[in-house]
Amino acid sequence: MTAEVDWHARLVGTELPPGTLRVEPYEDRLARDALGGDRAEGDLLHPSWILNGALRGAGHDVAGLIELFGASWDDGVLFGEARIEQVEPLRASVDYAITGTVLDVERRNGRRVRCFDVVTYEMRVERDDRVFARVRNRIVIPRQVAE
C-alpha cells in the first residue's frame, strides 16, 4: 500500500507531454456533419474541438495518456467527468499549444468495481501565453487487488 501511496504522490503535479493543435476548416466541417451540428460562425470551431482537440493535440495519444497512469484500454478505463471552460472560442487554421498537469489521484472502493483510482488532470489550450480553454477530466481506472 505504501508503494501505491508513493506512486500516487509522485503522479500528482506531473506535467503531461506538451503538444500542438491545428484544426483545418474541412475537419471542422466534417465534425459538424458527423455531429449533426449547425454551420460554422465564420472561422470559429465547433466547441467540441476543445475536448477533442485537447486529446488530439496532446503530446501523446489517449492510449499513451492511460499508460502514463499505469493502465490500458483493456483495464476498462472510463471517462467519468469533464469540466470545460471556454475563455474564447477556438478558430480554424490557428496553431495552439496543448499543455497538461495531473491534479489529483484518489484510491476508492466500490460495489461494482472493488478498487479503482480516480485521476484528475487538466489540459489547457493556449496561444501566445493566453489560455483559450481549460479541460479538467476525471477518469476512472479499475485496479486489480490481491484477495
Added chain:
Amino acid sequence: MSLTVGDEVPARRVTVDASAMKVMAVLMRDPNPIHWDVDVLRALGLDERPVNQGPSNLAYVWDALTAWTGSVAAVLSVEVRFVSNALAGEVLAAGAQVTAVDDGVVTCEMWLRHEGGEPVLEGMATVDPAAFVRGRRDQ
C-alpha cells in the same frame, strides 16, 4: 436578452450514427475499437452496436445551447458527468433549463437522455446572456 429561472433550451433529438463515429475517431485520433469495430465488441462480450464517443455525446447538448444562444461564444463553461453509453441507432434527447441568473451569468442544468429518459450525461453549463445573438438561428 431577458432570461428567467425555468426557461427551457429547445430540445434536440439525435440518432446516434455508426458511420459518424468512424469520422470522429479519425478526427480525434481515437484508436479505441469499441467505436467502430463490431468484431472487437463481440469478442469483448458487449452489445454489437458501437459505443458513441463521450465528447460527441457532450457535443449534442452543447449544440442545443449554441442554437439557443445563437453564438458559440456565449457558453462560458460546461461541467458534466458521463453516466451511461449511447449506442449506434439509439435516439437521444439533448436539453437544458435555466436554474439561476446571477451577476450577468446564467446557469443551466443540462442533460442528454435515452428515449426512455435514462441519462447518458448530466451536468451544468454557464452562459453569458450578453453574448446572445438573437435571431441568428432563423437566418
